[in-house]
Amino acid sequence: MRKKERTIIEDILITDAGSEGMAVGHWGEKVVFLRNAVPGDVVDILLTRQKKSFCEGRLLKVKSYSDKRTTPICEHFGVCGGCKWQNMLYEHQLFFKQKVVKDNLERIGKVEIMEWLPILPCPEIFHYRNKMEYSFSNVRYLTKEDMETPDEKKNMNALGFHVSPSFYRVLDLEHCYLPPELSDRIRMCVREYALANKLEYYDMRSHEGYLRNLFVRSSSMGHWMVNMVFAYDDKTSRDAMLSHIANAFPEITSLMYVINEKKNDVISDLPVELFKGDPYIVEELEGIKFKIGPVSFFQTNSTQVLALYRLVREFAEIKSTDVVYDLYTGTGTIANFIAKDADRVVGVEYVKAAVDDAIENSQMNGITNTVFYDGDMAKVLTPEFVRQNGKPSVIITDPPRAGMHPDVVDQIIRMGAERIVYVSCNSATQARDAALLKENYTIAKVRAVDMFPHTQHVESVMLLIKK
Numbered sequence: 036m037r038k039k040e041r042t043i044i045e046d047i048l049i050t051d052a053g054s055e056g057m058a059v060g061h062w063g064e065k066v067v068f069l070r071n072a073v074p075g076d077v078v079d080i081l082l083t084r085q086k087k088s089f090c091e092g093r094l095l096k097v098k099s100y101s102d103k104r105t106t107p108i109c110e111h112f113g114v115c116g117g118c119k120w121q122n123m124l125y126e127h128q129l130f131f132k133q134k135v136v137k138d139n140l141e142r143i144g145k146v147e148i149m150e151w152l153p154i155l156p157c158p159e160i161f162h163y164r165n166k167m168e169y170s171f172s173n174v175r176y177l178t179k180e181d182m183e184t185p186d187e188k189k190n191m192n193a194l195g196f197h198v199s200p201s202f203y204r205v206l207d208l209e210h211c212y213l214p215p216e217l218s219d220r221i222r223m224c225v226r227e228y229a230l231a232n233k234l235e236y237y238d239m240r241s242h243e244g245y246l247r248n249l250f251v252r253s254s255s256m257g258h259w260m261v262n263m264v265f266a267y268d269d270k271t272s273r274d275a276m277l278s279h280i281a282n283a284f285p286e287i288t289s290l291m292y293v294i295n296e297k298k299n300d301v302i303s304d305l306p307v308e309l310f311k312g313d314p315y316i317v318e319e320l321e322g323i324k325f326k327i328g329p330v331s332f333f334q335t336n337s338t339q340v341l342a343l344y345r346l347v348r349e350f351a352e353i354k355s356t357d358v359v360y361d362l363y364t365g366t367g368t369i370a371n372f373i374a375k376d377a378d379r380v381v382g383v384e385y386v387k388a389a390v391d392d393a394i395e396n397s398q399m400n401g402i403t404n405t406v407f408y409d410g411d412m413a414k415v416l417t418p419e420f421v422r423q424n425g426k427p428s429v430i431i432t433d434p435p436r437a438g439m440h441p442d443v444v445d446q447i448i449r450m451g452a453e454r455i456v457y458v459s460c461n462s463a464t465q466a467r468d469a470a471l472l473k474e475n476y477t478i479a480k481v482r483a484v485d486m487f488p489h490t491q492h493v494e495s496v497m498l499l500i501k502k
């Protein structure tokens with residue numbers, strides 16, 4: 036068989052860092068995408084995929100290093116895939132995040148923006164994540180060096196993150212700099228306990244083994260939730276392990292477990308059993324408390340979420356006579372945050388459990404002017420719904436990555452609110468939706484918000500004013 040030809044392209048200048056965290060260069064007419072390079076680098080690339088207008092490749096050698104580079108602090112950089120931009124200075128990460136939003140809105144969506152506000156940086160660029168999900172696997176991801184060291188191949192257990200491209204391969208994490216440092220210590224303690232007690236790690240192919248997942252969440256109030264997921268019930272061993280964790284970490288305020296006998300990792304359809312402490316942790320924003328249960332949604336950066344919601348409130352300019360619709364309300368966080376400024380807030384969300392949390396969050400804070408509905412947005416937002424709940428003067432919308440269904444955009448246009456604040460975690464779909472709204476609405480302001488330093492993710496907050 037003929038050996039596949041290797042195409043190496045040399046001396047390519049990296050000019051951009053795009054969405055999906057890819058570095059971008061040009062090879063003749065074609066755009067080249069690759070990982071781990073930084074704009075300003077000059078590199079040699081091994082091509083791995085060639086298409087008509089673009090190709091993909093692997094970084095072979097950096098010929099000249101960009102002055103936008105910095106040394107990643109994490110030893111797992113380049114393998115883990117979580118922090119694709121940790122090798123880029125933070126000020127430049129911000130620049131390219133803003134550029135992604137700008138390119139999507141102006142170039143792709145072709146929408147005219149009256150005012151761009153500078154991207155809002157995150158005050159803490161490490162240890163900002165309040166939620167971590169670690170997996171146990173008996174197939175450890177081996178680096179090239181591991182494979183050359185016979186001893187390294189003996190212990191194949193790993194507790195950490197899935198590493199692409201194979202789902203069952205897990206990186207055995209030593210450090211992760213995204214959550215507070217206690218999250219690392221808890222994971223390491225669990226790992227040492229499992230080793231000392233010869234507990235079996237899960238095998239994702241044969242579905243055998245005992246330890247499956249470890250979830251760690253925290254709040255800015257200093258509350259800590261640890262949730263251990265076991266593949267089957269073994270009371271003696273489970274009690275021993277959870278007692279060990281509880282004794283080692285008095286900081287844990289909610290210690291819980293789940294028995295997951297299913298083939299998939301989803302736990303939201305399973306009972307969560309409380310071992311010690313409270314069934315939830317509490318987050319607080321401007322004195323408003325939010326209960327966070329083991330499967331509740333809450334934005335993952337507790338500090339920056341406050342900046343995001345304050346920006347939403349600033350854009351919304353809510354008056355005491357306003358009826359506000361908070362679409363895709365999740366656990367009603369924005370709705371409850373702005374309730375005191377409005378006459379009434381109507382939240383809509385399709386996860387029933389989240390709506391229950393939203394109602395409870397209002398009750399817990401003595402907020403009486405909110406109402407929440409569960410259901411699919413395109414079906415819930417009918418003229419009848421608007422008659423019942425009142426025509427909104429302000430709409431806040433925070434859809435998932437896919438953006439809004441065209442029927443939802445239509446209904447929004449028909450409702451004719453004066454102001455719309457559109458919060459998006461994917462400016463490409465926000466651009467598509469804004470293009471549909473631009474006949475009826477002026478896009479007054481846009482501000483990107485960085486909630487996730489070192490990753491390519493960026494929030495985009497847009498204010499639309501009725502023409």
Ligand code: SAH
Nearest residue numbers: 363364365368384385386411412433434435
């Ligand atoms: N605004 C919230 C959560 C936003 S996440 C906050 O800041 O915390 C987006 C939410 O949209 C999720 O809770 C998701 O369950 C909900 N969602 C996704 N598709 C939906 C649909 N078709 N109809 C209603 N809600 C939907």
